[in-house]
Amino acid sequence: MTPSRTHELTEVLEKSPSLMLVLRLAEELGLPDWYLAGGAVSQTYWNFRHGYDLGNGIADYDLVYFDPDISYEAEDAQIKRAREKFGDLPVEVRNQGRVHLWYHERNGGEPIAPRTSTEDAISYWLAPASSVGVRLEGGRLLVCAPLGIDDVLSMHVRPNPKKTSGYAAYREKVKRWQAAWPQLTAEEWLEP
Numbered sequence: 622m623t624p625s626r627t628h629e630l631t632e633v634l635e636k637s638p639s640l641m642l643v644l645r646l647a648e649e650l651g652l653p654d655w656y657l658a659g660g661a662v663s664q665t666y667w668n669f670r671h672g673y674d675l676g677n678g679i680a681d682y683d684l685v686y687f688d689p690d691i692s693y694e695a696e697d698a699q700i701k702r703a704r705e706k707f708g709d710l711p712v713e714v715r716n717q718g719r720v721h722l723w724y725h726e727r728n729g730g731e732p733i734a735p736r737t738s739t740e741d742a743i744s745y746w747l748a749p750a751s752s753v754g755v756r757l758e759g760g761r762l763l764v765c766a767p768l769g770i771d772d773v774l775s776m777h778v779r780p781n782p783k784k785t786s787g788y789a790a791y792r793e794k795v796k797r798w799q800a801a802w803p804q805l806t807a808e809e810w811l812e813p
Contacts, residue, residue, distance in 0.1 A: 630666060630770055631762040634755060637665050637675040639710075643682045646706050648757040652686035652699060652714075654739045656754025656765050659683040663750050663773045667802045670776060678801040681711040685754065687739040691719045717742035731786050740765050747791050750778045779808040 634640055644657055661682045668677045684703065688695060696716040703714040720742060721735045736742040739754070744767035746752040753773055754765040764770065772779065778798060780791055788810050795807045 626770055626774060627764050629774060630662075630753075630764065631755070633666050633669045633675075634662065634762060636669070639676050639679075640665055640682075643684070643707070643710060643712060644755065644757045644762070646710075647684050647712075650699075650703060650706055652684070653688050655684065655686040656739055656743070656756050657682055658685050658739075658743055658754030658765070659746065659751050662753045662755055664798075664802070666773055667776055667798075667805065671802055671804060681713050684712050684714045685717050685739055685742065686714070687717045687736070687742070689718055691716065691722065693719075740767050743767055744781075745783055746781060747784060747787050747794060748772070748778050748781055750776075751794075752781065776802070776805045777807070778805055780810040 640657070640661060643661075647655060647657055661679050664677075664679050665675050668675045668679075671677075686699070688699070696714075696719055699716065700714045703712060717736050717739050721733050725732045733745070736745070743752050743754055743765060749768035750772040752766065752768045753770055755762050756765070757763075766773075768781065771777075778795055780787075784791075791810045799805050799807060
């Protein structure tokens with residue numbers, strides 16, 4: 622990632638009052654290795670490029686973190702803390718250290734290996750365009766984009782080359798995204 626490309630993204634994100642509010646509250650939570658990631662990041666940028674309100678179409682905010690304590694109780698405690706902090710804001714909190722325990726059951730896919738960090742987990746999400754996270758650190762936005770940010774900035778969606786399952790979920794997301802952001806281009810994921 623070049624600094625100018627990263628700046629192009631963060632400059633737009635900083636214009637979104639709702640996204641920045643979630644980031645400020647998330648920073649106060651102090652979750653380990655956290656990022657606000659996924660659709661809220663890329664869709665804020667796509668809204669800007671389409672001339673829409675920056676919050677258009679954003680159903681929720683994915684706040685992800687990595688904690689080696691993969692017990693249900695530890696994650697549940699963090700979710701409860703977050704509920705108190707965020708109130709009515711639609712923030713989904715998930716420990717990426719636990720995803721391998723439930724992913725295959727909820728997504729009809731094959732089992733996945735345990736992830737080693739939040740960045741590692743994000744690198745396996747369905748599309749590079751949604752595999753981007755940001756967090757506030759000392760008042761500055763830091764970007765986590767293990768697959769780069771070019772797809773977000775060029776409004777291009779393609780399957781993550783690391784993924785071997787998720788065909789149906791990818792197609793569903795592409796259909797929903799192109800309906801909301803018609804300037805997006807998308808590549809097919811050829812069913813195995």
